[in-house]
Amino acid sequence: LKPDSLHHLPVHPLWQSPLTIPGGTRQSPINIQWRDSVYDPFLKPLKISYDPATCLHIWNNGYSFLVEFDDSTDRSIIDGGPLENQYRLKQFHFHWGAINDWGSEHTVDCKFYPAELHLVHWNAVVYPTFEEAVMEGDGLAVIGVFLKLGARHEGLQTLVDALPAVKHKDTVIEFDVFDPSCLMPSCPDYWTYAGSLTTPPLTESVTWIIKKQPIEVDEDQLEAFRMLLFTSDGEEEKRMVDNFRPLQPLMNRTVRSSFQ
Numbered sequence: 299l300k301p302d303s304l305h306h307l308p309v310h311p312l313w314q315s316p317l318t319i320p321g322g323t324r325q326s327p328i329n330i331q332w333r334d335s336v337y338d339p340f341l342k343p344l345k346i347s348y349d350p351a352t353c354l355h356i357w358n359n360g361y362s363f364l365v366e367f368d369d370s371t372d373r374s375i376i377d378g379g380p381l382e383n384q385y386r387l388k389q390f391h392f393h394w395g396a397i398n399d400w401g402s403e404h405t406v407d408c409k410f411y412p413a414e415l416h417l418v419h420w421n422a423v424v425y426p427t428f429e430e431a432v433m434e435g436d437g438l439a440v441i442g443v444f445l446k447l448g449a450r451h452e453g454l455q456t457l458v459d460a461l462p463a464v465k466h467k468d469t470v471i472e473f474d475v476f477d478p479s480c481l482m483p484s485c486p487d488y489w490t491y492a493g494s495l496t497t498p499p500l501t502e503s504v505t506w507i508i509k510k511q512p513i514e515v516d517e518d519q520l521e522a523f524r525m526l527l528f529t530s531d532g533e534e535e536k537r538m539v540d541n542f543r544p545l546q547p548l549m550n551r552t553v554r555s556s557f558q
């Protein structure tokens with residue numbers, strides 16, 4: 299890419315940034331082609347231990363709504379799986395579509411789910427702050443969980459009930475007890491690959507752990523996501539929908555599976 303050609307990269311209206319990172323070799327999200335994933339018998343089970351009391355607040359950051367956690371200690375962590383160290387939970391958020399035909403960031407055999415949950419963790423064993431971990435190849439670990447249309451999810455409902463209070467960009471409410479483990483599917487199977495953040499700064503610092511089994515949510519719960527706004531109070535309302543990044547090239551990467 300010659301420098302002047304950067305100005306002609308397609309810029310997706312939502313992301314206000316180049317769709318592809320010049321020189322990017324491990325961008326996310328990707329399509330997971332099930333038959334091309336490679337079973338790795340050395341992958342360990344993922345260990346998750348969250349302390350519900352570390353939950354702080356929910357805020358609408360203009361991209362999604364984030365549930366943020368107190369990551370000043372090792373009270374909410376994940377370990378095992380493909381990870382060399384334990385990683386601390388910082389926040390979780392979702393991506394979803396305007397309709398149920400799409401909304402997830404990752405796809406499986408080119409199939410979209412209506413939404414995708416991301417639990418963002420950082421390597422506090424090696425890096426002193428989240429800000430530094432974001433810049434390092436082994437700095438972050440994000441668990442991705444697909445949402446599919448089905449039965450009402452009782453654990454999610456406490457979160458859904460709070461969403462009207464964060465309808466507008468830059469609004470926040472206290473949310474002091476929530477255990478994200480209730481959003482995990484029962485099946486331990488996952489895929490894992492080396493990738494990036496899917497919104498700016500798009501840094502190539504994420505070990506992705508994508509759960510094979512989706513969780514079920516009902517239509518009302520998805521509609522509750524869709525009534526959020528990208529816009530601040532007083533601005534012309536823009537519904538917060540389709541906040542997912544387009545698929546990125548796999549390039550020289552292998553997706554490993556924890557299951558045969």
Ligand SMILES: NS(=O)(=O)c1ccc(-n2ccn(-c3ccc(F)cc3F)c2=O)cc1
Nearest residue numbers: 416418428429432440494495496497498499
């Ligand atoms: N969708 S995702 O890949 O899970 C994803 C995408 C972007 C982020 N993200 C965006 C800005 N930040 C961020 C927040 C605080 C900070 F100090 C540094 C950051 F990069 C961040 O973690 C976090 C997670």
Ligand SMILES: [Zn+2]
Nearest residue numbers: 391393416496
């Ligand atoms: Zn995300």
